[in-house]
Amino acid sequence: MVPAGNPLLDNLRIEPTPGATTLVIFGASGDLTRRKLLPALHTLSRGQRLPARFAVVGIGRTELSDDDFRQQFRESLREHAEVTGDDDVVRSLEGRLSYICGDTGDPALYERLAERLKEIGGADGVLYYLAIPPGVYSTVVERLGAAGLAGTPGRGWRRVIVEKPFGTDLASARALNELLHRHFEEDQIFRIDHYLGKETVQNLLVLRFANGMFEPIWNRRYIDHVQITAAETVGVEGRAAYYEGAGALRDMVQNHLMQLLALVAMEPPVEFSAGTVRDRKMDALKAVQPVSLEGENADAVRAQYRAGWVERREVPGYRSEPGVGVESTTETYVALRLRLDNWRWAGVPFYLRTGKRLPKRTTEIAIQFHRPPLEIFRRVSPTPLMSNLLVINVQPDEGISMRFDAKIPGTRMQVAPVMMNFRYGTTFPGEVPEAYETLLLDAMLGDATLFARHDFVETSWALVTPVHEAWEEHGDTSIPGYEAGEWGPQEADSLIARDGRRWRTL
């Protein structure tokens, strides 16, 4: 009998490394592989987080030899990880890379892959990474299944990482889940939402559930409302072909913002395990009520950026971007007001907004507390009192800030709001892992906590799809606009102002 656990891992500062793994990247000649995956593998290798027996098989249509693929690895490290040297770690990892050229629709490709896995010693773990256009996901999944490469062999495992976007609406997401489930069990499927790999997002769980002081006030009795913002300064950046078919609602809200909302709103899990954490997130998502789209009082606003000034330069409007139609109504901004019907959150609105070409790149969650029931300083303090605020900065400048009132020093009783800031960068200097490092490693370890489950994805699409369809049906060629470099359209301000509130100025 082989002892099951590794006796030397006990309390080892270097965290557990996965068992023998072969990473098969479909789309190895693509942008994601170059920009994110290969640099992430290098960092993991440097930190000794890769298993002793590790190999990468890249697959793409571009004709590349193994050496060309290794060359691409070096280039990607140079361009995207600032690794220029030729150290032993690079050489050792490079020796584990190989490439198969082929079309994902060709069954012969899978025979060659099976052979390659056998040569490598394929009885152990195989992780398929679908870094390919979403239109090709189904072909690969079906062909892997048909070739007998999806099932879990006696010893070892087979897992698949599916990139975003996971479907374009509820029906397509369901169809993709069904297809995946025909060939893979749910615990073999890892749906990427790279926001979940971010350090602060994980810290949100720690903030809420490792501290005794927040949870008792984390509810409708103390919280007035929640604002979740994901603002980008970039425009469509040459990705018009993709973005025209997506828009902000499907590109950002359905996945990233819904994940953040669920982490804020979830009940405490009884343990930190993939199943329980994801169950509780699912409960929270189920409490979200359908978005009202009724005329003036609609709870969803969309808009598109017009020409303006952002990032210290003048920029064109969305419709003038290369690849975008002059009559495009694709939204580059969305604001939503969501209602959660459960005991914790009844009556506490969650306002979500996301947009491109906004003044700042920032993602944050702001928890706004009720004002004190009695404002005893109103007469003495010249400034109006502000309510307490807890802000979780997701990016950049990850950290947590708290706003409370303090007395201004002096003989008079004057009150002013102050911020207490915790910044990751100052308290924990050193490198924060990139989301893709965390997620690749977790998938190799079989830990799905930071991945989206099938029911979450579908429920989230069920919330978002009617909104998108209503906008489509509208058939309007006009869409509200906002100037590039301002904080979204008037309509979004009105949406929150109806409740007597306003968006935070970030």
Added chain:
Amino acid sequence: MENIVKTGTPTRARAATLVTVGPPARLAEAAGVLAEADEAGSLRHVLISTTGEDVPDVEGLQDVTVENVRPQFLNNAVAALRLSSLPTVVWWRGGPPDRLPAVATLADRVLLDAEDSLPLWRQAPALFGRTALTDFRWARLTRWRGVMALLFDLPQVREAAPDFQRLRITGNDPAQCALFAGWLASSLDWQGRVAVELERAGASASLSKVELDGPSASLQLALHRNGACLTTEARVNGDVLTSRVLSLGSQALPSLLSEELRVRSRDIPFERALQQMAS
């Protein structure tokens, strides 16, 4: 705009008080290390010298410097200078070993870093329940341990492990070599079954090779000729199961210190390794 009082330069969050204790020459070296360590900016620094010479001034680093503290009052100095609102980390770079317990009980964590570790290690077991102890000799072993653990991820190696007969460790720091042996012996529960040979080699590396052999398997970790990597090899039944070159990571004092300052909890394998050495 929201009405928020802005203070001039934002003060950096202080994560801990670092009390560095030792003779002035070792404190001067420590000050140089701190100037380069990532974590140093987030610390409140206290330097305490145990002899009469001046502690060299390092701009911007010392929040408090105390010179010429008589050894018997070391703990009083620490007691006066620690803050209850911040964790206290003591970096012990020298001083009378018999004063360690009194100082350690005032600290949340103690980083031992004396030229001679053995007298301190003899004091250490009595302190395990009271503070989180570690030693820089142990910190230098982190990568070596990680790499050895990687080999034990292989089922074939775990299967062969009960039959290992001989451990041979080569290096020029006997205490560090013995500590590595103590870690393996306690983690694998050898209870004296495996013969341990420590060979002092002339090269500059404190640890340069580890060989673990049995009838069916042999493992080898060796410092690569470039000094920055480890080569590893596992053989089972004559076949090479794995052979790799892995980064040793930075062994420079500033990065080791930064790594240690990020840890706040007890290090049980270290404690067990010391107990193993004592037994």
